[in-house]
Amino acid sequence: MSEQRKKNEKNFLVQGSILAIAGVITKLIGAFYRIPLLNIIGTEGNGYYSVAFSIYSVALMLTSYSLPLAVSKLVSARVAVGEYKNAHKIFRGAITFALLAGGFVALLVFFGADFIATTIMHLDMSAYALRVLAPCILIVALLGVLRGFFQGIGSMVPTAISQVIEQIINAVVSIAGAYVLLNAGKAVGKTRGDKSFGPAFAAAGGTLGTVLGAFSALVFVGLVFLAYNKVFKRRDHSKKRESYKTVYKVLFVTIAPVILSATVYNISDFVDTALFNNVMAAQGFSKKEYASLLGIFQGQYSTMINVPLSISSALAASLVPSLVATVQTGSRKQVHNKINTVSRFNMVIAIPCAVGFITLAKPILNMLYFTQDNTTAALMLQMGALSVVFFCLSTVTNSVLQGLDDMMTPVKNAAISLVIHIVTLFLMLVVLKWNIYAVVLSKIIFSGAICVLNAKALRDRIGYVQEKKKTFVIPALASLIMGVIAVLVHLIFELFAGPYIATIIALLAAVVTYGVAIVVLGGITEEELLGMPKGATLVTLCRRLHLIKGEYR
Numbered sequence: 001m002s003e004q005r006k007k008n009e010k011n012f013l014v015q016g017s018i019l020a021i022a023g024v025i026t027k028l029i030g031a032f033y034r035i036p037l038l039n040i041i042g043t044e045g046n047g048y049y050s051v052a053f054s055i056y057s058v059a060l061m062l063t064s065y066s067l068p069l070a071v072s073k074l075v076s077a078r079v080a081v082g083e084y085k086n087a088h089k090i091f092r093g094a095i096t097f098a099l100l101a102g103g104f105v106a107l108l109v110f111f112g113a114d115f116i117a118t119t120i121m122h123l124d125m126s127a128y129a130l131r132v133l134a135p136c137i138l139i140v141a142l143l144g145v146l147r148g149f150f151q152g153i154g155s156m157v158p159t160a161i162s163q164v165i166e167q168i169i170n171a172v173v174s175i176a177g178a179y180v181l182l183n184a185g186k187a188v189g190k191t192r193g194d195k196s197f198g199p200a201f202a203a204a205g206g207t208l209g210t211v212l213g214a215f216s217a218l219v220f221v222g223l224v225f226l227a228y229n230k231v232f233k234r235r236d237h238s239k240k241r242e243s244y245k246t247v248y249k250v251l252f253v254t255i256a257p258v259i260l261s262a263t264v265y266n267i268s269d270f271v272d273t274a275l276f277n278n279v280m281a282a283q284g285f286s287k288k289e290y291a292s293l294l295g296i297f298q299g300q301y302s303t304m305i306n307v308p309l310s311i312s313s314a315l316a317a318s319l320v321p322s323l324v325a326t327v328q329t330g331s332r333k334q335v336h337n338k339i340n341t342v343s344r345f346n347m348v349i350a351i352p353c354a355v356g357f358i359t360l361a362k363p364i365l366n367m368l369y370f371t372q373d374n375t376t377a378a379l380m381l382q383m384g385a386l387s388v389v390f391f392c393l394s395t396v397t398n399s400v401l402q403g404l405d406d407m408m409t410p411v412k413n414a415a416i417s418l419v420i421h422i423v424t425l426f427l428m429l430v431v432l433k434w435n436i437y438a439v440v441l442s443k444i445i446f447s448g449a450i451c452v453l454n455a456k457a458l459r460d461r462i463g464y465v466q467e468k469k470k471t472f473v474i475p476a477l478a479s480l481i482m483g484v485i486a487v488l489v490h491l492i493f494e495l496f497a498g499p500y501i502a503t504i505i506a507l508l509a510a511v512v513t514y515g516v517a518i519v520v521l522g523g524i525t526e527e528e529l530l531g532m533p534k535g536a537t538l539v540t541l542c543r544r545l546h547l548i549k550g551e552y553r
Contacts, residue, residue, distance in 0.1 A: 063105050072152035107134075139215050175206075357381045365377050390447030470523055482510045
């Protein structure tokens with residue numbers, strides 16, 4: 001077991017990196033397919049699409065967001081002590097929960113789509129997209145259990161591959177579905193005298209890709225599980241057997257707090273949308289106007305922000321099983337080191353992304369969404385860039401607390417932050433009348449509050465205090481250098497190469513500059529580079545460039 005524990009200690013960051021790379025690939029695919037999708041459905045259609053997804057997200061929180069984390073946590077705890085058959089029982093119990101909870105909520109959303117869209121969200125046309133999304137609630141619940149199982153045994157590969165498959169199918173079907181249903185909606189709109197049917201039907205077509213993408217991923221992971229299942233159970237040499245009564249009790253005790261935490265943590269999108277729509281309607285804006293603003297927020301701003309957040313989520317997913325094993329077999333110092341490693345790796349990515357959004361927001365958006373006026377979206381991205389850092393850090397600290405079996409503290413901290421968030425959002429919408437910018441700024445307050453409260457909780461719980469120099473200061477300095485170089489390169493190349501080529505070159509220059517700066521300033525050590533995928537190649541390159549002294553052996 002000691003050998004296995006050492007292997008897990010060595011590989012958890014690599015596994016997290018695999019999932020992070022898959023996350024980046026899927027988010028890039030998502031960012032690119034949203035360009036033609038937005039061109040097809042328009043900002044009004046994207047508003048309906050976004051409202052449907054905000055409701056769908058709440059449904060997922062209640063049924064499946066908790067499952068990968070809970071299942072991976074419970075499975076890894078049993079695998080760490082060789083109880084493979086008990087781990088398999090956890091899996092079967094979680095599948096039962098997914099079928100019951102996912103099926104019930106899917107039916108509720110399908111049949112209640114009109115009421116939710118009209119009465120709660122104040123955008124009746126979003127009901128079409130919401131009804132198409134409803135079956136996906138059950139699909140994603142089952143998929144979450146399977147992904148959680150593989151994460152629990154320390155393998156992120158099935159999850160990573162399934163995410164890429166899911167997004168590719170999603171991209172192709174979403175674009176085709178939106179195009180076909182747009183024309184159908186226009187025909188309906190002509191007969192009913194309402195042009196909004198076109199964007200509404202197109203939004204529904206766009207959500208069809210989400211359903212088929214998730215189903216394709218479920219089929220893939222299910223086949224991998226069937227191939228691995230018999231081998232997994234044969235490895236059990238433990239005599240301890242848990243009853244299904246114990247399994248369901250443990251599942252409930254683990255899932256319930258995670259559902260609460262995920263719901264409170266992520267429900268802010270639903271609250272933002274509902275509050276924004278109702279306040280804008282009360283202030284005399286038309287449905288088309290506030291649907292378009294919401295479409296810009298979700299279609300351009302959120303798509304960009306979610307790229308670095310996907311990396312954070314991947315690192316958090318890889319941390320939980322490893323942290324559970326360390327808590328059971330290791331020391332407090334090892335736990336602290338693991339948290340430090342993930343937090344630092346997280347900030348090394350999040351901080352330069354935030355600075356990149358501040359310095360190159362308009363050029364990046366103009367390159368990606370070349371048919372849109374990106375002035376509003378660019379200002380949103382610049383204003384909300386800081387939330388990238390806070391959300392990435394809070395995602396990791398939430399997972400750390402849950403991995404330490406402190407399940408209710410993240411719930412409490414997220415609830416307090418949500419109250420602060422709602423109050424500030426209401427004041428900025430009603431008193432200051434900042435419309436969509438109020439939503440962006442309130443996100444910073446929400447994520448920042450969670451970071452502060454989680455940091456205090458970790459200090460009280462295990463005496464952990466976040467290291468600051470290598471985690472925040474050095475990445476910030478390297479990012480500032482990167483930002484200055486990127487702006488200068490863009491200004492120079494824009495004069496004779498045009499804005500799009502200038503943006504590509506500026507981004508490449510930014511990546512190279514930051515990579516050099518972070519190594520030279522000591523933000524990443526040679527040992528840490530070796531622990532990353534292709535680490536030996538990176539170290540060799542750094543030595544040849546004299547960024548690291550000595551000869552690589």
